[in-house]
Amino acid sequence: MGTITKALDLLGYFSRTRPSIGLGEFVRLTGRDKATVHRHLVELEQNGFLEQDSVTRAYRLGPAILRLTSVRESTFPTRAVLRPLVTELSEDLDELVHASMLQGRILSPIFHADPKRHGTQVSFDEAEMQPLHATASGLVVLAFADDALREAVLAGPLAAHTDRTITDPEALRARLVEIRAAGLARAAGGFDTEVASQAAPLFGASGAVIGALSVAMPSGRGTDDRLESFRARLCAGAARATVSLGGTVPPDLAALWAAVSDPRDTKRA
Amino acid sequence: MGTITKALDLLGYFSRTRPSIGLGEFVRLTGRDKATVHRHLVELEQNGFLEQDSVTRAYRLGPAILRLTSVRESTFPTRAVLRPLVTELSEDLDELVHASMLQGRILSPIFHADPKRHGTQVSFDEAEMQPLHATASGLVVLAFADDALREAVLAGPLAAHTDRTITDPEALRARLVEIRAAGLARAAGGFDTEVASQAAPLFGASGAVIGALSVAMPSGRGTDDRLESFRARLCAGAARATVSLGGTVPPDLAALWAAVSDPRDTKRA
DNA sequence: AACCAATGGTTCAAATAATGAACTACCTGT
DNA sequence: ACAGGTAGTTCATTATTTGAACCATTGGTT
Numbered sequence A, B: 001m002g003t004i005t006k007a008l009d010l011l012g013y014f015s016r017t018r019p020s021i022g023l024g025e026f027v028r029l030t031g032r033d034k035a036t037v038h039r040h041l042v043e044l045e046q047n048g049f050l051e052q053d054s055v056t057r058a059y060r061l062g063p064a065i066l067r068l069t070s071v072r073e074s075t076f077p078t079r080a081v082l083r084p085l086v087t088e089l090s091e092d093l094d095e096l097v098h099a100s101m102l103q104g105r106i107l108s109p110i111f112h113a114d115p116k117r118h119g120t121q122v123s124f125d126e127a128e129m130q131p132l133h134a135t136a137s138g139l140v141v142l143a144f145a146d147d148a149l150r151e152a153v154l155a156g157p158l159a160a161h162t163d164r165t166i167t168d169p170e171a172l173r174a175r176l177v178e179i180r181a182a183g184l185a186r187a188a189g190g191f192d193t194e195v196a197s198q199a200a201p202l203f204g205a206s207g208a209v210i211g212a213l214s215v216a217m218p219s220g221r222g223t224d225d226r227l228e229s230f231r232a233r234l235c236a237g238a239a240r241a242t243v244s245l246g247g248t249v250p251p252d253l254a255a256l257w258a259a260v261s262d263p264r265d266t267k268r269a
Numbered sequence C: 001a002a003c004c005a006a007t008g009g010t011t012c013a014a015a016t017a018a019t020g021a022a023c024t025a026c027c028t029g030t
Numbered sequence D: 001a002c003a004g005g006t007a008g009t010t011c012a013t014t015a016t017t018t019g020a021a022c023c024a025t026t027g028g029t030t
Helices: A003-011 A023-030 A034-046 A064-075 A078-093 A136-144 A147-155 A169-182 A224-244 A251-261 B003-011 B023-030 B034-046 B064-075 B078-093 B136-144 B147-155 B169-182 B224-244 B251-261
Strands: A050-052 A059-061 A096-103 A106-113 A185-188 A195-203 A209-218 B050-052 B059-061 B096-103 B106-113 B185-188 B195-203 B209-218
Touching (some): A003 A023, A003 A034, A003 B003, A034 A050, A034 A059, A034 B003, A064 A078, A064 B059, A078 A096, A078 A209, A078 A224, A096 A136, A106 A136, A106 B064, A136 A169, A136 A185, A136 A195, A136 A209, A147 A169, A195 A224, A209 A224, B003 B023, B003 B034, B023 B034, B034 B050, B064 B078, B078 B096, B078 B209, B106 B136, B136 B147, B136 B185, B136 B209, B147 B169, B209 B224, B224 B251
Antiparallel strands (some): A050 A059, A185 A195, A195 A209, B096 B209, B185 B195, B195 B209
């Protein structure tokens, strides 16, 4: 792990529920030496990627990030492109829909929309990263990822977020085969016990998977029949999102999705 | 310059007008060795801070930044706080208003609003960084900055963006004294020949300057009388923005601003 | 008041990781 | 076949990062 990665890694510890982090907490979170962490924090701060609260001495994300997002979105508007699509799909399905993008071995939410038409809702934190082996989004990305990434994740430790998380590499491998055959992933309780979700992959220009489009709901509403009824629209949404992002869906998967959206074939599992 | 800074520095070269940069161009821009730059780019990419276009091989800003902005804005909403204030002031003054924050030795725009009520407008790129010695925003920040930063900038090279940029350290030092006495800065043609602007500083919780609030217009509309008429409202806006951001205006400056906004004192320069 | 247990931050010899000149490989047009 | 332009890689040298031990300050406890 290079110095740059170590420093950038520090930024990853921030989330909506942990918006500012002190030196000591960073040391505990990372397991790295205090001096090392401190120098990294200082260097990040000098570049505007962190700010230090002058009274608590804790660090929070800095303003440099805002400018970079502004550049990225004004020239390659991922969020802006996904926003209407995700919103529309969530209105259509009456459930929370979110799009996430692959970042290394983790999935990062880009945008989510929830029409909140039901009494219970999934609480979704757009600032929380998701593991690849525990959510429908993660599983579908993993299923369509290249061998290098898949093997790296299968080899690495598979944290048990709940008692229903798949932690056995071979069981996970078998599951990924099913997902590839189905063209999307369903998962329930693997990351949050009360949540069921269904996700389809998004692809980049080179045909490699870059993220996922997912619909999530409380387990009670995530019956097989209901998820099945979402299937065609979710796949269509993923296809549109892929195209909007300048990507291409691999031909065989596109054919599979097209077949599914055809009424004659909707009886398939 | 540490490795981390060198890598983060690469991200700074992106802007609205230069949204993707290839290896060779980076080498030219930075003057660093190709191997070094390449390894930095790869490491940034692995962490999601860059993406490589699979066909042109050029790099663009990656999705990791989007998540970080989401975290920052949902927990420490600088942009969200400044947006209404900047918009309102621009509507009030009928000119482009922008807020920028200090990042190291450079100023980065956070938000801008332009009512576009005139035939000519200032073109403002929210993704372009600004030097501290050439714009009204930069000058006012420099004037109220701590000695360390001021001396560092005065010592460093002062690039001549136009023929009216102040490049002589002593002339600049004298100018900063005037600005401190006035409580805000006026500048015309120092960064862009056609633009005149007036800026007031923003302060953090510790009373240190953290940025600036500025009104900018084509030189023709930037007469002394008109700028003078903006003065009280600009200072009031900067005071409100500082408070909204959790900061405090130094007492002596607050008194100066209060005196200015008092009708009895508006005749002063 | 003395003490303890936190916190954040600093130092400097030792170890490791970053560096860069030279290299390969690949296009594109001549 | 070659020239000139990309991007990317190698490996001995060099310089930077590292971390155990250190200090400083704060807040709570006896």
